[in-house]
Amino acid sequence: MNIPEHRKAIDSLDAQIVKLLNERTKHVLEIGDIKLKAGEEIYAPHRERAVLERICKLNHGPITNESLRAIYREVMSSALSLEKSMTIAYLGPEATFTHQAAIRRFGASLKYSAQKTVADVFSEVTKNRADYGVVPIENSTEGVVTHTLDMFVDSDLKIVAQIVLPIQHCLVSTCKREQIKKLYSHPQSLGQCRIWVQTHLPNAEIIETSSNARSAEFAAKEKNSAAIAGSLAAEHYGLRILESDIQDNSANATRFLVLGRQCSPPTGKDRTSIMLSLSHEVGALYKALAAFRRFKLNMTKIESRPSKRKAWEYYFFVDCEGHKEDKRVAKAIVELQKECNFVKVLGSYPNGD
Numbered sequence: 001m002n003i004p005e006h007r008k009a010i011d012s013l014d015a016q017i018v019k020l021l022n023e024r025t026k027h028v029l030e031i032g033d034i035k036l037k038a039g040e041e042i043y044a045p046h047r048e049r050a051v052l053e054r055i056c057k058l059n060h061g062p063i064t065n066e067s068l069r070a071i072y073r074e075v076m077s078s079a080l081s082l083e084k085s086m087t088i089a090y091l092g093p094e095a096t097f098t099h100q101a102a103i104r105r106f107g108a109s110l111k112y113s114a115q116k117t118v119a120d121v122f123s124e125v126t127k128n129r130a131d132y133g134v135v136p137i138e139n140s141t142e143g144v145v146t147h148t149l150d151m152f153v154d155s156d157l158k159i160v161a162q163i164v165l166p167i168q169h170c171l172v173s174t175c176k177r178e179q180i181k182k183l184y185s186h187p188q189s190l191g192q193c194r195i196w197v198q199t200h201l202p203n204a205e206i207i208e209t210s211s212n213a214r215s216a217e218f219a220a221k222e223k224n225s226a227a228i229a230g231s232l233a234a235e236h237y238g239l240r241i242l243e244s245d246i247q248d249n250s251a252n253a254t255r256f257l258v259l260g261r262q263c264s265p266p267t268g269k270d271r272t273s274i275m276l277s278l279s280h281e282v283g284a285l286y287k288a289l290a291a292f293r294r295f296k297l298n299m300t301k302i303e304s305r306p307s308k309r310k311a312w313e314y315y316f317f318v319d320c321e322g323h324k325e326d327k328r329v330a331k332a333i334v335e336l337q338k339e340c341n342f343v344k345v346l347g348s349y350p351n352g353d
């Protein structure tokens with residue numbers, strides 16, 4: 001076939017794709033009506049995961065699974081936005097990695113609302129001003145985000161999904177690399193790119209900022225300056241990516257949580273986050289954690305935080321595999337309730353990204 005013939009075939013396929021996408025969307029709208037009448041959540045992360053897994057299984061190429069997932073992300077995002085006008089609050093400013101993570105999960109068709117602090121994200125969702133919130137919880141090199149853990153103490157919001165975003169730092173600027181005199185960076189990002197900066201920009205004056213997006217904003221306004229930031233920030237502030245993936249550790253990733261008001265149903269591959277407090281007694285933590293061993297539950301994380309209510313009193317945050325409605329998890333929670341002063345299930349949600 002020559003190019004015009006291929007294009008004719010593409011035009012005919014596009015006509016079918018558009019028709020099929022609209023047929024799909026009509027079903028989604030009907031589901032939306034049923035959910036609204038039943039007072040159910042519109043966003044269904046368990047179903048989205050099943051859809052994405054299924055389309056990847058159906059795929060025999062040449063299109064990659066990654067591209068197919070990105071296309072379907074947008075298909076589901078546009079469907080969601082038609083089912084209900086939705087707002088996603090996230091830790092801003094605009095174009096941060098949290099913003100990038102939120103778009104990766106919810107797509108480009110929804111409304112996003114940047115918040116100044118993690119507490120503001122919680123408050124927007126609690127007060128119904130946003131449908132969901134996205135906050136960072138831990139970075140593979142920097143560890144846990146303590147503000148986020150602390151917020152769960154007084155909040156009734158649920159973790160409904162998680163997003164694992166590989167953090168790819170870029171050197172972004174309006175000038176050429178040789179012309180860079182100043183480098184704007186968030187201290188954590190600088191920590192993650194230290195070797196690269198020392199090797200490639202040893203003479204640049206380094207100025208610390210409060211976020212990657214701010215770094216990009218400053219670099220966009222000032223001649224002979226550059227920033228360490230993500231690709232979304234580069235695009236947002238009209239900067240060129242001079243070098244990508246400049247982080248010293250290529251396995252650098254951040255886990256974000258999606259906060260909502262209702263729990264997600266089980267998918268068969270879930271994770272449950274639990275918060276607990278214990279009496280000051282020898283072996284109290286050991287006895288409490290025995291519940292996970294007894295019911296053969298793989299614990300994937302444990303963190304402790306000062307309670308801020310009484311000196312030397314701590315809360316423990318524990319993640320395990322399984323859903324709170326799974327028999328073994330439910331039994332372990334009953335056991336924990338016997339051993340602990342206080343137990344709160346923060347949410348059960350699909351494991352993975």
Ligand SMILES: O=C(O)C(=O)C[C@]1(C(=O)O)C=C[C@@H](O)C=C1
Nearest residue numbers: 028031042043044047048076079
């Ligand atoms: O299956 C549903 O519950 C839907 O609302 C449909 C759909 C989809 O487009 O497939 C849309 C949004 C949900 O988050 C999950 C899936």
